[in-house]
Amino acid sequence: MTTTIERPEVITPEELGGPDGHHPDASHGDADHGHHEGPSGIVNWLTSTDHKVIGKSYMITSLVTFFLAGIMAVVIRAQLLDPHTSLVSYQTYNELFTMHGSLMLYLFAGPFAFGGLANYIVPLQVGAPDMAFPRLNALSYWLYLGGVITMLSGFLVAGGAASFGWVSYAPLSNATNSPGAGGDLWLMALALTGFSAIFTGVNLVATILYLRAPGMTMFRVPVFSWNMLVTAILILIAFPVLFAAVVLLFCDRHFGTHIFSVQGGGSPVLWQHLFWFFGHPEVYILALPYFGMVTDILPVFSRKPVFGYKGMVFATMSIAALSTGVWAHHMFTTGVVLLPFFSLLSYLIAVPTGIKFFNWIGTMWGGQLSFQTPMLFSIGFLLIFLVGGVTGVLLASPPVDFMTHDTYFVVAHFHNVLIGTAVFAGFAGFYFWYPKMFGRMLREGLGKLHFWFLFIGFWVTFMPQYLLGLHGMPRRVASYAPDTGWTALNVISTLGAYIIGFSFLFFLINLMVSWRKPVPSGPNPWDGHGLEWFTSSPPPHHNYTHLPPIRSERPTWDYNHPEHRTVVHKPKGKNSTSPKGDKQTVGAPS
């Protein structure tokens, strides 16, 4: 059944509510919620095309995969505790690190951002009633869920799950070296989630381009939504290549082709080219949404507008563009790639990333900082991602890369990058938007405990791994000799992993407490900036009954604080002003 959606009505501070930040949606928000046609309960979950329901489904599923992959990580670390541990067999160990990487990268970090939070928040931020293609959006989720089931079912088949690493290098991943259904299931799961990502990408592009509210020009779209637009375009560049590579590898495994095998005239390096042409943009598909979250969170808890809005947007674009030209820096040691080209482009990425860093610091500089949980996680992101970025610059240098390639140095580097983004910034976003999604608050105390245990656990786990890498410990080994002298550092690292695992208990308790004893959040608990904080929490079906005038990149702030509004509202002066007559001044708040 189709529903025809009318545009929301305008609401101005002069008419209703006034400068005290109170607006009418707050009073009847609960009445709107639940007032939507259609089924409820499990049938609603199965049939809904509402971006909010789909976004929540995505988030729950991806968090489940996150916890599964986290448990695998703890088992991996327990196995490496000392040279004599034999908790799991070597084959199981290979399966565990493969599935840990695959679940985290393909099924958690990406879908949590672009399927979960972006699905929920982007239409709200741009003032849209839903995603542009709601049924396609639902299809994305079901394909993703199919991918999750397919990948996890690898553990149930004879021969076990895929065990060739998340990068699935040929010839290790061919039918001779990795027989069994596990590898095939892994490939099919990638095909399913790849299409799911592509459809979500199409949906995000169409939503951000065509469903913005009046006055929401591209340079007023919040940075999170901008980053999602750029991420969606990166998805459209990268995932089709992954799908092609997966099909070719499957043909090699079963249909007798020799695309990636030398004896048939193929080239194993071609797999690496195809995979990393997907794989490196994928790193930024995983990072950019989280950069966006942090960029939306820092100004709110600094009570300032974001510093250098356009610089942020252009930095995002440059990072995305450069990230597509650096894939072979993962392949330096193959000896057949153009070292100067890829090294130079990799170094160049540090420039826009640095711009972002300085803008983040500039946003906080001189602001009225308040350290609630989302802000703590954002600052945790800044610190951890900084070290990840700096070690990334080191690794962009071929001599350093030749020395540290396939050692624990690289493992520590990418965990610094990916835990910084997907976990710290991801949970910052989760704590930040949870009140919007569920209309209730998470507890501050438990959130802070979660942060501190996770933060300390992180450094304890990964700083020793840098040293281990420099001492020569290779990655993906299930054991090591006692006389290598690596035991002490491994013990520290494993201890850290236990602390990380422990920290998530606080998160789960927090969720349970907020569910059992809800503290209502109201529409705008953080005094937020973006349009999403204008509507009730959770938003009504199709999101908005009223919209404020949009005159800057923070319409809700302007509405709630007319004395600090960045631009004066001109109700009907359109004929006299040119589109370029927008005198937007950077606001000087309190």
Add this chain to the structure above:
Amino acid sequence: MKVVSLFLVGMAIFFGIIGVIYWFTSYEDAGFLMLIGAALLGLLPGSYYLWWTYHMKLQPEEDPDAAIEDNAGTVDSFPGSSIWPFILGMGAMFALLTFVFGLWLAPIGGALILSALIGVTVESRRGGAV
């Protein structure tokens, strides 16, 4: 549209230049083709949007001074709840599992996909674009 079209055309130019440089420094064909593919991906929608930027009156969402009323009326018809995306997704999963576990799964996947395609078409027609 102008910002986005320039963004996409800029992306096409960037990948085009990088692609050409890459080809003449490495003569490696896979990466070259993928870079040119990325350039075309930016060029096609980018030039289309750029053309429309100059052939369409300023849309309310592009107008910095637009009022919310400027866009009054109907947004569009949005589909309500629908079971077919679920059926189609599960059908796709079974269809792909056919490659792993054998042809006996193909009828299940095929039937699910076919029913979902019919269902979703009929649903659109019945729900009625007004």
